[in-house]
Amino acid sequence: MANYSLPEELNFRIQDLPPADQPRERLQQFGVRQLSDSELLAVLLGSGIPGLSALQVSRQLLTSAHRDLHLMARFSLQDFRRQPGIGQVGAMRLVAAFELARRRDAAQMRKGAKITNSEDAFHYLRPVLADLNHEEFHILCLNRANKLLGAHLVSRGGTTGTVADAKTIFRMALGHGSITSLVLAHNHPSGQAFPSEADVRLTRKLCLAAKSLDLHILDHVIIAGRDYYSFADNDGLPE
Template identity: 40%
Template sequence: MSIKFLAEDDRPREKFLSKGKNSLSDSELLAIIMGSGNKDETAVELARKILASVNNNWNQLSLLSLRDLMKFKGVGSVKAISIVTALEIGRRRTDQQLPEKRVISSSNDAYLTLKNHLSDLRTEEFWAIFLNQSNRIVHFTQLTQGGINQSVVDVRVLFRTALDHFSTGIIIAHNHPSGNLKPSIDDLDITQKIKEAGNMLSIQLLDHLIITQNSYFSFSDEGLL
């Protein structure tokens, strides 16, 4: 059923025009993204069902793959791509709010810099923040991505990138898709290797973060550096 056949009060686009974007519910916003429902449900009803499946949480919705979304009746590849695209735009918008050369003065500052890149992933990725002598960010990037349980970083690539950007300090981070914040033996080993390599090059390892969807673990805060 197309949105154009709904009662006037139930048309999200018309409601947007007459009352403004803030008047729309989450399901109405999602309905606009999808454009239509299926033969049994309006776009709003279908959106409501999709959101209910993730406890009405946009962050949880962002974890769904195209295949997950296409399990809902009436959601084909076009609608699924539209949903994922809208959520990706939201993630990038949030990331662009970070000023250039932001100063990192705590583990929470580093977490806020990287959480939008790492918190919602289903596989592990390894990122690094490169800092100058004033602890201002000069560069941050993904270095590797791996499987569900592991993402191995090449220490040589890490420090080549640091040298390319004349960094004097680095903060490394990876995510745990399982949600478990406890460092593994491999996490402890790679942290020690990077710390020792940094000492030789006068590039200090300032912290290593493990990031999950809702929290993080700091090696520095826990006295593990």
């Protein structure tokens, strides 16, 4: 990868760089995997504004996200628009790129998904829940072989919680005739990967209700960005 320093003149443009150092030209010549994060973002943005090249805008964007692409993936259209040099079209390109990445991950897991442990559940649910700025409660319905019969959004809430109604959960679950077990899941937008007292109470309530329906709750997984908490892996599911 070529090393270069940006000219400090205010009116610097990407075109002022030698062709071999321009992101689009470097992509064509060396391939997409040779580009840095800022160069890839500059290609998506396409152009900057007077006084700021697309590459400079991209570097500022990375700085605002602490150079963490997982954090940037949680940016909304409005969050991107607030960044200097990013207009409506550029913001839409960025949110679309991150959404495509999420859908790719989700599609890989959905092909014959088998959920046998908390890691399987996390990898399945991460593309759906990890980047949300609000809480959602989901269930995964499984047959006797732990094959996924269906995944359902139960409820959507705010930044601090959502309501998970037992009647709604088991009505959805029993819609699958061959269901024998399910995995409960919700996210913590705060990034804190441990259960609240309310999470523990809800899990206990749902485990008790499942027994009366001859269903088994395998786990309750809390997704917190790149991390997760599993009731089954820690203190076990409440009796």
